[in-house]
Amino acid sequence: MKQLIIIGGGAAGFFLASNVKSSKWKIKILEQAKNPLQKLKISGGGRCNLTHACFSAKKLVKYYPRGSKELISVFNHFQPSDTFEWFSQKGVDLKIESDHRVFPQSDSSQTIIDTFLQETQKNNIEINYNSKVINIKNINNKFEIATTENKFFADALVIATGSSQKMWDIIHHQLGHNIIKPVPSLFTFLCSDKLLSNLQGISFPEAEIHIPSLKIKEFGPILITHWGLSGPAVLKLSSWSARELFKLDYKFILRINWISETFDRVREELFIEKIKNSKKSIYALKIYNLTQRFWNNLLYSLQIKDKKLADLSKKDINKIAEALTNTQLQINGKNTHKDEFVTAGGVDLKEIDFRTMQSKLIPNLYFAGEVLNIDALTGGFNFQACWSEAYIISQYINSN
Ligand SMILES: Cc1cc2nc3c(=O)[nH]c(=O)nc-3n(C[C@H](O)[C@H](O)[C@H](O)COP(=O)(O)OP(=O)(O)OC[C@H]3O[C@@H](n4cnc5c(N)ncnc54)[C@H](O)[C@@H]3O)c2cc1C
Structure with missing residues (x-):
């Protein structure tokens, strides 16, 4: 034998x-x-x-x-x-x-x-x-x-x-x-940006994430964790770019479109809300199914004070549209995805x-x-x- x-x-x-x-x-x-x-x-x-x-x-x-x-x-x-x-x-x-x-x-x-x-x-x-x-x-x-x-x-x-x-x-x-x-391969991203603080558990079902220096994009759900970002789109990006991210020592700029909408569409939506709900506070605005905690952090990070929608300037509206469709975050490393790596x-x-x-x-x-x-x-x-x-x-x- x-x-x-x-x-x-x-x-x-x-x-x-x-x-x-x-x-x-x-x-x-x-x-x-x-x-x-x-x-x-x-x-x-x-x-x-x-x-x-x-x-x-x-x-x-x-x-x-x-x-x-x-x-x-x-x-x-x-x-x-x-x-x-x-x-x-x-x-x-x-x-x-x-x-x-x-x-x-x-x-x-x-x-x-x-x-x-x-x-x-x-x-x-x-x-x-x-x-x-x-x-x-x-x-x-x-x-x-x-x-x-x-x-x-x-x-x-x-x-x-x-x-x-x-x-x-x-x-x-x-x-x-x-x-x-x-x-x-198959890891999550470390990020200590204040925008994400105390938001662990919040997910965005249709996000678009982008690493400009590598010219790569991914679509799908992302999840804010207590160390940064996870979720299917992050894991996919980590897998497709495993070698490139290793070369960058996992330090790179990530751009996020939280809602997969264009800047112009979001801007238009905000102008419509400004007319329709002029007396409403910007903090009370409910758009794109965003959670209140995320919305608060976003406005806070943009230093937009609590004002009525009627009082929002063009600049304020542009800043919000830009933040929703093109947030820039510094990624400082990687973390293990416990379910599979x-x-x-x-x-x-x-x-x-x-x-x-x-x-x-x-x-x-x-x-x-x-x-x-x-x-x-x-x-x-x-x-x-x-x-x-x-x-x-x-x-x-x-x-x-
Ligand atoms: C936490 C975690 C969760 C995962 N979940 C999933 C999942 O749900 N679905 C999925 O598809 N994949 C999953 N994966 C990936 C999957 O586990 C691996 O792809 C798979 O186990 C690879 O199988 P393998 O037989 O090649 O290696 P392994 O399963 O790692 O087996 C290799 C074996 O070789 C032995 N060995 C190594 N060196 C020597 C040596 N010198 N002498 C003798 N023996 C040696 C090791 O002890 C080990 O038992 C997960 C991975 C991790 C880490």
């Missing part, structure tokens, strides 16, 4: 091991931790957002700032509809939420962990915990793998070690693969054959998951890439 070793007992490693069913292979997972699937356990706030209800490979790849071109063929083999089918065959009911994220009905990541543990047990997979790999030698396209305690030999090797810098060093120095410099960077995709996920440099060496230079927006896409890549390897191993 041939020996397959999977380094990394995370999402990709376990999905692969759950799908390898071959009498020709003995399979072993080497996992450095004392428990499996630790990241999956805390994923999606403990609920595990395991895929996204998007069933076209062409549409799906648009959610991957890195890897979209390569993933087309991968998703043509195994995509979210297959993920649904796979879990339903294992007796796991899934549910689609209104934003198309998919979770187990149980709302618990433990359901997914239990499923993988059952499947790997059925497939007689040997799982070695507390087995940290510290060296890999390629000996004529077979592998000698050293952990802190033992040595193992493999006819085929899968590296599924997620975002481990030490493993990237081994992959580069021992196996000769190019590693695209890893940088964080990933690393952009990893094994260079040019060196991978995506028909099998095999290294183009070393036969019998495979990669899956975050170890590759593939990452996605938040919403279940990162796990979907793991499932699809691991599935492809499993099918190739099963047929060889």
Whole structure:
């Protein structure tokens, strides 16, 4: 029997091991931790957002700032509809939420962990915990793998070690693969501007955010937090511009159109209000569903005193329209988005054959998951890439 070793007992490693069913292979997972699937356990706030209800490979790849071109063929083999089918065959009911994220009905990541543990047990997979790999030698396209305690030999090797810098060093120095410099992705923005003070929890469903120095824009909901800004539009921007923002050391000017309206339309609206409600105080004005707390802060930051709408000058109106459609904030850093974060960077995709996920440099060496230079927006896409890549390897191993 041939020996397959999977380094990394995370999402990709376990999905692969759950799908390898071959009498020709003995399979072993080497996992450095004392428990499996630790990241999956805390994923999606403990609920595990395991895929996204998007069933076209062409549409799906648009959610991957890195890897979209390569993933087309991968998703043509195994995509979210297959993920649904796979879990339903294992007796796991899934549910689609209104934003198309998919979770187990149980709302618990433990359901997914239990499923993988059952499947790997059925497939007689040997799982070695507390087995940290510290060296890999390629000996004529077979592998000698050293952990802190033992040595193992493999006819085929899968590296599924997620975002481990030490493993990237081994992959580069021992196996000769190019590693695209890893940088964080999916983070929120730190901002200490007074405009945001005491506004945590307030969201803007249709905002437009813009980084002029990078000429990039994003639309969608944003949320004021106690450290700055979060929400889907911020996370999307952090993902698409992960490398550029790293180069800026996460210090940049962000422009926000809180309501996705034009300056001229807002100005017109304010002039109409001035005529219609001339006796009303500017502080009591209700426009664009803005919360009172935000409106107060905005007027305060513009140093517009509490006056009647009738007394608003043209300059005041221009200032308010400008602030609503083009607030300029200094971002001073990034903060972790607790529900999901990933690393952009990893094994260079040019060196991978995506028909099998095999290294183009070393036969019998495979990669899956975050170890590759593939990452996605938040919403279940990162796990979907793991499932699809691991599935492809499993099918190739099963047929060889
Ligand atoms: C807080 C958080 C929440 C998230 N939520 C979601 C979500 O809801 N949906 C989603 O799609 N994505 C989510 N993600 C991203 C997702 O978790 C990752 O994309 C995914 O886990 C990557 O899987 P992987 O198998 O490549 O790596 P991992 O799951 O990180 O597994 C790698 C494994 O390799 C082991 N390992 C590393 N080095 C060695 C070594 N030298 N020797 C032996 N073992 C080693 C590690 O201990 C680990 O168990 C989240 C991420 C975080 C941090």
